[in-house]
Amino acid sequence: MQEIHYINNSTGKEEIEKVPGNGFLNFLYGGNPFGRMSLWLMVKRKYFSVAFGKYMSSSLSKSKIKPFVEKHKIDLNEYQKQEFEHFNDFFYRKIKKSARPIGEGIVSPADGRVLVFPKITDTQKFYVKGSEFNLKTFLQNEELAKKYHNGSMMIVRLAPVDYHRFHFPVSGIVSESVKIKGDYYSVSPIALRQKVDIFLQNKREYCSVQNDQYGDVLVCDIGATLTAGIHQTYTPNSRVKKGDEKGYFSFGGSTLIVLFEAEKVDFSQNLIEFCEKGIETLLKMGEQVGK
Numbered sequence: 001m002q003e004i005h006y007i008n009n010s011t012g013k014e015e016i017e018k019v020p021g022n023g024f025l026n027f028l029y030g031g032n033p034f035g036r037m038s039l040w041l042m043v044k045r046k047y048f049s050v051a052f053g054k055y056m057s058s059s060l061s062k063s064k065i066k067p068f069v070e071k072h073k074i075d076l077n078e079y080q081k082q083e084f085e086h087f088n089d090f091f092y093r094k095i096k097k098s099a100r101p102i103g104e105g106i107v108s109p110a111d112g113r114v115l116v117f118p119k120i121t122d123t124q125k126f127y128v129k130g131s132e133f134n135l136k137t138f139l140q141n142e143e144l145a146k147k148y149h150n151g152s153m154m155i156v157r158l159a160p161v162d163y164h165r166f167h168f169p170v171s172g173i174v175s176e177s178v179k180i181k182g183d184y185y186s187v188s189p190i191a192l193r194q195k196v197d198i199f200l201q202n203k204r205e206y207c208s209v210q211n212d213q214y215g216d217v218l219v220c221d222i223g224a225t226l227t228a229g230i231h232q233t234y235t236p237n238s239r240v241k242k243g244d245e246k247g248y249f250s251f252g253g254s255t256l257i258v259l260f261e262a263e264k265v266d267f268s269q270n271l272i273e274f275c276e277k278g279i280e281t282l283l284k285m286g287e288q289v290g291k
Helices: 022-029 033-043 046-056 059-072 087-091 120-126 135-139 142-147 269-276
Strands: 005-008 013-016 112-117 152-158 165-167 172-174 178-180 204-211 215-222 230-232 238-240 245-249 254-260 280-283 288-290
Touching: 046 059, 046 087, 059 087, 112 120, 112 269, 112 288, 120 152, 135 142, 204 230, 215 245, 269 280
Parallel strands: 005 280
Antiparallel strands: 005 013, 112 152, 112 280, 152 254, 165 245, 172 204, 172 238, 178 204, 204 215, 215 254, 230 245
């Protein structure tokens, strides 16, 4: 079973991630032919995630909350309520503002494991050799692909144990969301190390935040296996503040990708160094990632 290591930004220490369903992910993405067949026939399909999502939004799932909280040592005092109707009610729980102070510069839009790439082409240094992050395929918009071609990218991976509401990394005028249909592959590093183009295939949405200092910042929300929905809570064509809530994911691991135009952002050096070593950094929503 592969272990997932990351640096905890709060402590500076390397930790091992506890992954619900880790053995199942290795079965699907670890080279087992029966795993690959299961992935193709069922797991990546929308109906699989939607059916599971309905269960997680039913009262039948309520009994799973307490064991999950205890196993992963989740501090519910950080959140606006401590009693929940079903697992999804717990999963996309709202946090107290005091629990996530907003830092200077550009901040992490979510609690998650962060990778930063000063140039988007640098992704080839992290993922499997030969893998390519293709902007045109990802955005399905040739004009936008050209706009961000020489730009920078931040990836924030949310594990099932994380707080699953996401926020704006900068202030500005926000556009409407553009939705792109896709599959529901896992976004775990176990899967991504083998198949980085998962980002190009999964269901996703993006919007642009116009900021005088950082230009047009593209915030992309990506679904995954067992992520039954991406829900936007912001008002399009309005002015938002850094740290304002953008939306939330229903149950499942998910990812945010933030794109910057060329020479608009300087990522924190420690994040760059860890990424170059092939390791993610765990950040809380609101912690600074660049300036």
